[in-house]
Amino acid sequence: MATNKNQHFVPRCYLKPFTLDGENKVINLFNIDRERHIHFAPVKHQCSRDYFYGDNPQLESAIQFVERSYASTIKELLVDGKKLNAKHKTILRRFWLLQHLRTEAACKRAAEMNNEMGSTFRAEIKDFKISIKDAVEMAMMTYADSMDIVDDLKVCLFKNKTRTPFVTSDDPAVLSNKWHLSDKRANFMSFGMHSAGALLFLPLSPKVLCLCYDGDVYSIGHTNGWVPVKNERDIKHFNQLQLANCMANIYYQDKDHSSSINKLYEETFHIRPERRHRFNYAVFDYEENGYERYRVVEKEELQENDNALFHYESIHPEPTNWPQHIKVRRNGAVYTNDTRVGYIRYEKIKERTSGGFRRERPGV
Structure with a gap:
């Protein structure tokens, strides 16, 4: 039996930097469904369900190990001037992947996809219908089997130098793809974590945001892994991804920023996908x-x-504009063999049974 009944799908160690004074007790939130701010909400009740991961103590222990590694890494990185090293990058990539797969929103989408597929092909409902808990177990198996899928991506940290804070949400690990969404060659194709041009966003605190990116497609100038952000428009575009991706709640540290959250919501609500998948x-x-x-x-x-x-196609959020720091390399590289595999990264070619891949330039 799992030792903790109340299990968080967004852990408290992640939310801590966004809590009031960083004390991990209360947090401010904006609920999109009710269009209402809730100030000083207890953190222990946020992003959690009774036995969300079931009652498997081994699974619970494995998740806690990843969370402890992340917590110690964040404690180091939130110290000004800390150089981003290889160990930090590995932990941040792996935590992003775990967080991306395990939220209630992600598992709900997986269950809906599976159940709709069963109804489409008139299969026996018992053969296809799965619960959110089933989807959680499947997500954890996916993580265990493919935790290295994003290890080839580069990592940088954006340092917020403005008065507008980074916000986070109940589904904070966002997958997007600037190149894929803007290049006509990728029209009518879906993308995923294996795709060329992948971008993985994760706010770490009101002042720091992590980005994992395809270095063959994007050029991001940094010093020791850090990128200063001085324009509030760039912060807005980062924050738009959180509002467009979240299930219901946006989290922020200081209640004095409630009015800026309202403005963000007004400017961003129209880019929230009505559905997160298409058949x-x-x-x-x-x-x-x-x-x-x-x-x-x-x-x-x-x-x-x-x-x-x-064919199942995920629908991913896209900001109204992209932060100016994320620049497409004209002489970079994407790879395709003209199949439904689409455009993938070089490191992912060897995982494919199909051949015939050729290199193209993303900036052409």
Whole structure:
């Protein structure tokens, strides 16, 4: 049996720098559903559920190990002038991945995807329907099996030099992709953590934000891993990703910033995706020269015995503009073999059974 009944899917060690005076007791939040601020909310009740990870003590222990490593790393990095070293980078990448996979929002999306797939193909509900707890267990298995998937990404820390703080949320580990969302070659393709141009955002405190990025696609000027941010517009664009990605709550340290949170909400609400995934369907149309051709259809057009293809596509948040520090390399590199694999990073080619990959320049 797990030792803790109240289990946090966003841990208190992560939220601590955003709490009042960093004391890890109370925090200010803005609830999007009710469009209401709640000041001095107890941290122990935030982002938690009874036995969210089930009652497996080994799983709970493994998660706590990652959290302890993260907590000690943050304690070092929030000291001004601390150089970002290889150990820090590994811990930050691994914590981002764990946090990205395990939130209630992420697990709810996984359960909805699985259940909709079962209903689409008229499978026995018992064969497909999963609960959020099932999705949590699947997420933890994914983490254990592929925790090195983001290890090839570079890491930098943005130091906030403005009066506007970084905010965080109940789903703070954001995956996005500036290059993929703006380059017409990637139109009609989805992207993931293996993709060329991946960007992994995680606020660490009101003054520090971590970014893991594809160094073959982006150029970010830094000193010892640190990037100063002096323009409040850039802070706004970082914060937009939190509001666009969160499930329900935005967290911030100082209640005096409530009005700036209201303004952020007014300027950002329209970029929040109505749904976080999309299903695409295609049915067999005809065969020509040994190739099968499929026709895209709506779900309602699928028939009982159709030879059909099913494609799941994640919908990711995109700010109204990107922070000016994230620049695309004109002579960088993305890799594709013209299949649905899309554009991936060089380190991910060897993991693919398909070949024929070629290099293209992201800035062309």
